Amino acid sequence: MSALRVFRLSVDKDERARYGIDGVNAWTLPRVHCSACGSTWAATGEAYPTVVPPNVERFIPSPSVKILNLESLSSIRQSLQEHVPEGSPIMPGAGFGPYVATARGKMPDLPWPEFWTMFMKREVFETLRDRGIKIPRVGTPQLTWRGRGGLPDLVEPEAPPLIDVVGDWSDPLSTRCTACGRRSGWWQRWSLPADTKFPALYDIVRARNAVSVYLITETFAEAFKELELTGFVLKPVAIE
Numbered sequence: 001m002s003a004l005r006v007f008r009l010s011v012d013k014d015e016r017a018r019y020g021i022d023g024v025n026a027w028t029l030p031r032v033h034c035s036a037c038g039s040t041w042a043a044t045g046e047a048y049p050t051v052v053p054p055n056v057e058r059f060i061p062s063p064s065v066k067i068l069n070l071e072s073l074s075s076i077r078q079s080l081q082e083h084v085p086e087g088s089p090i091m092p093g094a095g096f097g098p099y100v101a102t103a104r105g106k107m108p109d110l111p112w113p114e115f116w117t118m119f120m121k122r123e124v125f126e127t128l129r130d131r132g133i134k135i136p137r138v139g140t141p142q143l144t145w146r147g148r149g150g151l152p153d154l155v156e157p158e159a160p161p162l163i164d165v166v167g168d169w170s171d172p173l174s175t176r177c178t179a180c181g182r183r184s185g186w187w188q189r190w191s192l193p194a195d196t197k198f199p200a201l202y203d204i205v206r207a208r209n210a211v212s213v214y215l216i217t218e219t220f221a222e223a224f225k226e227l228e229l230t231g232f233v234l235k236p237v238a239i240e
């Protein structure tokens with residue numbers, strides 16, 4: 001059996017200075033206020049661009065919702081369970097539905113509206129899919145073009161957070177709240193345990209306990225290199 005190799009996919013910051021995509025997914029799960037630990041929070045990165053949530057009136061931008069309590073969060077999570085891949089955390093702040101944005105500039109093959117959100121030119125996605133790269137679901141952003149030339153045809157690959165990282169936490173004495181799941185602090189260093197299994201249906205996922213991080217398989221990384229695609233940086237992830 002060959003050793004696990006996983007790569008972190010992130011934005012090419014120099015390239016990103018040449019374009020802009022300003023927007024957000026159509027619906028956002030509001031922040032939660034936790035009565036157990038007292039914090040009010042949301043995480044950044046988790047997104048399901050192909051999922052239209054039931055009861056959209058319970059999501060931002062509805063003016064009636066701003067902050068959820070634990071009970072509302074739990075009932076919304078239950079209503080979403082059958083719509084998202086099994087094992088997805090559905091954290092406060094998660095985005096749903098197509099990305100709605102204005103766009104301009106010179107787009108690389110992988111343009112990034114945010115440091116934690118990656119788009120792909122549709123032709124690139126189709127080439128990758130034809131090569132057997134597993135990206136089961138992609139959303140179609142609703143873009144208003146403010147640049148010269150034509151609007152590029154982009155997709156937003158859905159990368160559910162399904163793999164846990166391990167490592168050094170900034171505040172080792174803090175514990176994760178059992179009620180809301182929040183832990184104060186951040187990863188100073190992280191890696192993947194050697195027995196990590198990449199979910200069989202995917203070549204791209206996010207880290208479940210670091211949802212802004214994209215992780216891709218070696219197969220996917222090799223396709224990126226062979227096709228000489230632009231707009232991103234790849235780094236091998238340490239395996240322990």
Ligand SMILES: [Zn+2]
Nearest residue numbers: 034037177180
């Ligand atoms: Zn809490």
